[in-house]
Amino acid sequence: MSGIKRSFTLKTRPPDTDPAPGTAGSPSGETLLTVRGLTVRFGGVTALEDVSLQVRSGEICALIGPNGAGKTTAFNSVSRLVQPVAGAIAFDGADLLRARAGDLAALGIARTFQNLALWPGLTVIENVMVGAHSLGRTGFLGAPFGWGVRSEHRELTERAYAALAVLAIQDVAFQPCQGLPFGTLRRVELARALVTRPRLLMLDEPAAGLTQGDVRDLGTLLRALRDELGLSLLLVEHHMQLVMDIADYVVVLDSGRNLLSGRPDEIRDDPRLVEAYLGSPR
Amino acid sequence: MPLRIERGSRRHRLLRLALAGGAAVLLLGLPHLLGTVSQVDTLSQIAAYSVAILGLIILMGYCGQISLAHSAFIGLGGYTTVILVADHDWPYLATIPVSIVICLAVGALIGIPALRIRGLYLAAVTLAVAALFPALVIRFEELTGGTSGKFAREAMQAPEWFFVNPYTRVGPSIVRFYVIAAVAVLVFLVARSILRSRIGRSMVALREAPLSAAASGVQVARVKIFAFAISGAFGGVAGSLLAIQLPQASDTRYTLDLSIFLLVALVAGGSGTMLGAIPGAIIFVTLRTFVSDWAAALPGFQGSDGGQIVGIISCLLLLAIVFLMPTGVAGGLQKAGRRLVQFTDPVPAGWRRFQLSASSQPTPSADAGGSQTASSPQPENSGAPTKG
Numbered sequence A: 001m002s003g004i005k006r007s008f009t010l011k012t013r014p015p016d017t018d019p020a021p022g023t024a025g026s027p028s029g030e031t032l033l034t035v036r037g038l039t040v041r042f043g044g045v046t047a048l049e050d051v052s053l054q055v056r057s058g059e060i061c062a063l064i065g066p067n068g069a070g071k072t073t074a075f076n077s078v079s080r081l082v083q084p085v086a087g088a089i090a091f092d093g094a095d096l097l098r099a100r101a102g103d104l105a106a107l108g109i110a111r112t113f114q115n116l117a118l119w120p121g122l123t124v125i126e127n128v129m130v131g132a133h134s135l136g137r138t139g140f141l142g143a144p145f146g147w148g149v150r151s152e153h154r155e156l157t158e159r160a161y162a163a164l165a166v167l168a169i170q171d172v173a174f175q176p177c178q179g180l181p182f183g184t185l186r187r188v189e190l191a192r193a194l195v196t197r198p199r200l201l202m203l204d205e206p207a208a209g210l211t212q213g214d215v216r217d218l219g220t221l222l223r224a225l226r227d228e229l230g231l232s233l234l235l236v237e238h239h240m241q242l243v244m245d246i247a248d249y250v251v252v253l254d255s256g257r258n259l260l261s262g263r264p265d266e267i268r269d270d271p272r273l274v275e276a277y278l279g280s281p282r
Numbered sequence B: 001m002p003l004r005i006e007r008g009s010r011r012h013r014l015l016r017l018a019l020a021g022g023a024a025v026l027l028l029g030l031p032h033l034l035g036t037v038s039q040v041d042t043l044s045q046i047a048a049y050s051v052a053i054l055g056l057i058i059l060m061g062y063c064g065q066i067s068l069a070h071s072a073f074i075g076l077g078g079y080t081t082v083i084l085v086a087d088h089d090w091p092y093l094a095t096i097p098v099s100i101v102i103c104l105a106v107g108a109l110i111g112i113p114a115l116r117i118r119g120l121y122l123a124a125v126t127l128a129v130a131a132l133f134p135a136l137v138i139r140f141e142e143l144t145g146g147t148s149g150k151f152a153r154e155a156m157q158a159p160e161w162f163f164v165n166p167y168t169r170v171g172p173s174i175v176r177f178y179v180i181a182a183v184a185v186l187v188f189l190v191a192r193s194i195l196r197s198r199i200g201r202s203m204v205a206l207r208e209a210p211l212s213a214a215a216s217g218v219q220v221a222r223v224k225i226f227a228f229a230i231s232g233a234f235g236g237v238a239g240s241l242l243a244i245q246l247p248q249a250s251d252t253r254y255t256l257d258l259s260i261f262l263l264v265a266l267v268a269g270g271s272g273t274m275l276g277a278i279p280g281a282i283i284f285v286t287l288r289t290f291v292s293d294w295a296a297a298l299p300g301f302q303g304s305d306g307g308q309i310v311g312i313i314s315c316l317l318l319l320a321i322v323f324l325m326p327t328g329v330a331g332g333l334q335k336a337g338r339r340l341v342q343f344t345d346p347v348p349a350g351w352r353r354f355q356l357s358a359s360s361q362p363t364p365s366a367d368a369g370g371s372q373t374a375s376s377p378q379p380e381n382s383g384a385p386t387k388g
Ligand SMILES: Nc1ncnc2c1ncn2[C@@H]1O[C@H](COP(=O)(O)OP(=O)(O)OP(=O)(O)O)[C@@H](O)[C@H]1O
Pocket: A042, A045, A046, A047, A065, A066, A067, A068, A069, A070, A071, A072, A073, A074, A114
């Protein structure tokens, strides 16, 4: 643990501020991410309508809902890959809607993608090194002349290797991604997100396509990230057992709207949840 | 059983030293082995065009952008050098930085549309630039000499102390070859440095999955513009080098088909690695000079420039390469080389500095001491590791 404290620093970390005003319903813990009144349209399709959610510091918040509910769209809005038409997104007091996608890593937010979005032309460790891009300093002026490229390369390699070690896949570090089993690729993506030591980790269906054993490992890992590294997680997941096992708070979306939210034990047996997933009994 | 060499080890460093030494000996010795001025000039052209193709490798091979505008950059570089030498008495070498600055700026400008458009549309925009360049040359006749072209009276001269005697028959062209090759080597070193930096990796990332690249903190727009600017600058340097080899510029020297032949050379040479620029340039110059001469001498083609034949042969070559050697000559050589020598990567020595502990994950004993080697192609390790 001592090693973590020493190196667990981000290059840019905005000063801690009070949670954004008007974020009611947080029984405990400081609010890290606040999404309020989010509305997203794709042409005529309204993917999200007035969606609100929040992630408290050091907690795992699960975002669930049937296919097409808008979970990924909510992720993409936070990641600044999708521009909402209305709403507010605040991360640790900073207005995320004014940030660009490329700024988020430096702010302390990292994510994975529902459909693996790795770069097959790079080796495993290079994938993770690109994840650590925001920790590097080589600029457009320095790169052609090689200023600092060597030492930066060494440091990013070490950081990436350490992230791979967390996921126990350092054996494949120097292999190309192509040909690796799916479960390993999921871990590579997780390592790529972890390498910047984010404060908020957003995972879009990390258990999809994993074997039962891998899902158990994933649950253990996510808990460890929360409990030992103090990470906050926003988790989109269809694997209900995993969600109920590890989430501190669950937000349910249905057809682009908030359906209900609460602790896992509060919502587990809610008839509205069952109805959303299985359709109305009529 | 291939020989395994660990990167960064003594053997690896010795091997690299030997390769660098061999390349130097080859570059220095080759022109002396050749007998005629035109052969040495061919060598100079190969060196110059390898710089141009290197620019395309960065832009298209690594960053995944399409550009047909490369002929315009070679032309910009060529005219810059010839005009500064002919009209302003600049020394040849001093014109290269000017070409670089001009082509960086124009390259960045051409990169701007690439932020919005891709694929065929981008090809069309850059094609328009290539088509426009000869027209602009004629439009600005006072500067460029228009259709009659522009010439520098004196070719590049070697300084007194230079180690090649310029008063022999091939002397002057050998001097020019050394200068061109030296600049080309510098450009290759620059490219290597770019491609090894985080910017080089982010080029590959944005080519393969731009959204996740952006989510990782890559400033996608800036990297694209940078790739266009650098590629343009390499084109400009190539143009200047070609003007050193033959100090003249004309509108017919920098037309769209130069861009297209360079693309053929790029694919044939291999765009996946920097070194593909060398076989690419050899193929390019061979097609443009030898095959063109041969075609012009064919019965029934006397008097024509052989252009069509070269076009047909290029097409056939392209087809053959795409089917037989999809990664180009360089890719094929690399693959063959891996049968002989495989490079393995050492565990990065100081990784524990950055260790994140999640105690539920047992630290695998495999890397205890950090001396173990994680080797690149090692199928027995590719299974999902099991954890206790
Ligand atoms: N780029 C897009 N263009 C048009 N419509 C889109 C786009 N992205 C998402 N949508 C639509 O928005 C809605 C929400 O999609 P989203 O991907 O966010 O759902 P999801 O909850 O992640 O579903 P899943 O569980 O299947 O991943 C869907 O109706 C989808 O068709």
